[in-house]
Amino acid sequence: MSQFTLSLFDPNFLLPHRAGVAGLALALAELENQGNHAPLTWNITDEAVELEWEDSDQEVVTWLLKQTYQINDQGYLNVPALKLDEQGQYTFTQGVLTTFLQHNKHRKLKSPSVTRTFSIDEGQPEIQIDVKPLLSCYYTSDLKDAFNNKGAFKKKIPLKGNHLPGLVECFVNGPYQESPQGFLALLFLPLACGYYQLPPQPVGGKLSARSALVIPEVQHLKHWVRRRRAMRGCTYRDFRSSGAGESALHFLLQEKAIEESQQFGVHYCEVYQLGKQVWNAQQAYLKQAVYRVEVTDKVLKVLKLYEEARQVFPACVRQKENGETWLALSKALPWICDNLIGGQPWYAGFFEFYKRNRIYEREGLVKMAEYLNLDERVLFEVVQDAFSKYLDGQRQQANEQGRKLDYGQVTDKVIYRFQRPNTQQEFATALVDFLSQFRSKAARDKGPQIVHWIHREENWRRARDLVLLAIATYSSKKGDALNGVDVPLESMDEGDTTEEEMFAFANE
Structure with a gap:
């Protein structure tokens, strides 16, 4: 007879093991x-x-996995x-294919590809x-390797290690050696996680696919199972995340939406950002970064702001x-989400963001x-208000010269004026000079x-970021559009990564 007790508070268990125990509890609850x-x-x-059985370990574990993981007629991993x-x-x-099953030894795909269609927005x-x-x-x-x-x-x-992204730092010393209890827990880890596809990133001169894996911290199994059952599946829109920071916030927002009480909620989660590394030509989803986001009162306020930001900067269907x-x-x-999970104001780093994205989502x-x-x-x-006074002078000068005012050009001049300072003293001088030259009622x-x-x-x-944000988002009462055309979305050259790129792994 075999007996196992998989505890959330086992001192030998890491966060993935504890989340795996929760996944096992969810699978067993479905088999009641x-x-x-x-x-x-x-x-x-x-x-x-707590588990107990009399048959061989291999027979019982194989039966349990067959009840938990199935491949349906559409070729999806169904749980x-x-x-x-x-x-x-x-x-x-x-999500599972780009994390736990990323290596071709761990999954077999059918060729050629088939086309599937999903509805994102009505109309x-x-x-x-x-x-x-x-x-x-x-x-x-x-x-067979486990028995x-x-x-x-x-x-x-x-x-x-490629089956446990982020858990093993180096493959030189061989495979990760796991105990039977830890192995059992990790088999059900996929049930507890959140999965997100990130925009591709240039690596070695080529665009490379990226993904994010979110692992929750679970402290109360029965309540977590009840909440997990109430959580809806991830739609394609939600699966496409703009970054690892947003993946964490979106996951916690889902948890918060179905949370029964703060006492039994997820108190933090870890996000593994996975993608190509220039030093490894074989594995496509190596750990690039790890974020831990704790659910504090401050983070709960951040989630509200993130929810608003999602509405302001929505993902949209585009047609080529x-x-x-x-x-x-x-x-x-x-950029905003990374600020929020880092405890920074949402606009922090606008100075650098503007330099990287001269065409940006001004309306948002x-x-x-x-x-x-x-x-x-x-x-x-x-x-x-001072910038408004500056524009009045520029408009008057343009009228005197018989030409039309180029709003984008004059705006760029002022932005450049505040981008040049590299020290506190230089920036203070530039700001005081500008406010003194173009006096406003708001400054009284x-x-x-x-x-x-x-x-x-x-x-x-932060003041420099605010100043640049104020100028870049200025609109006159007449509705003058400054700074060119809004392009709030990815360019056509940065469209979806193809499945061949997502699963282009080399044999080991």
Whole structure:
């Protein structure tokens, strides 16, 4: 007889193991009505899963995996416990294929690709996606490496690092050696995670696909299982994330939406950003970065701001000239999300963002400016009022010379004026000179607040970001559009990564 107790508080378990215990609890909860026919018995407590069986370990584990992971006739990895619709099955399958099953030894895909269509927005063209159906994978195999010739667990079970992205730092010392308890937990880790496809990133001169894996921290099994059952599957729109930071915020936003009480909620999650590394030509989804996002009162406020930002910078369906459709993502949203999870104001780093994106989502930034606090709004409004005075002078000069005012050109001149300073003193001088030259009513009695912004070491860079944001988002009462045409989405050259690029792995 075999007996196992998989506890959330096992000192030998890492975050992936604890999330795997939660995934196992979810799978077993789905099998409750089959208890009389199952070759094992189980008990789920608040903090542990207790298992017991009399047959061989290999027979029981194989049966349990067959009940948990199935491949349907569309070639999707179907998990009955997750109760996913077609889009949910697609996103779950693609998410697992670009994380746990990324290596071709762990999955077999059918060629050629088949075209699938998903509806994103009512009245908009459908998204067309070429998919290679899944034929088999690690979770539907017999897992012979985990058992001896008698069908019992080996004392140490080898696991390849490419099957556990981020868990193993170096492959030089061979496979990761896992205990039977840890191995069991990791088999069900995919059920607990969130998956996101990130925009491709240039690596070695070529665009390379990226993905994000979100692993939650679970402290109460029964309540987590109940909440996980209430969570809807990820749609294609939600699967396409603008960055790792947004992946964490979106995952926590989903958790918060179905959370019964803060006491039993997810207190933090870790996000593994996976993608190509120039030093490894074989593996396509190596760890690039890890983020830990804790759910504090401050983060709960951040989630509200993120929810607003998602509405302001939505992903939209775009159609190419040849009729192909793709989902274009915001370039501003990942920058804003990285600020939010880093505890920075949402506009932090606008100085660098503007230099990288001279054509940017101006309309969205205008709406986001509504969420500045009272102190930030003082400087923002003073600069915009002074800029208005500057434009009046430029407009009058253009009229005298009989020409039309080039709003983009005059705006760029002022922005360049505030981009040149590299030190606190240089910036303070530039700002005071500008406000003195173009006096505004909004600046009256605001001297102390402005001095506070520009003469404190920790504030001046934020002040520079605010000043540039104020100028870049300025609109006159006449509705003059400054700074050119809004292009809020990815360019056509940065469309969806093809499946061949996503799964272009070399044999080992």
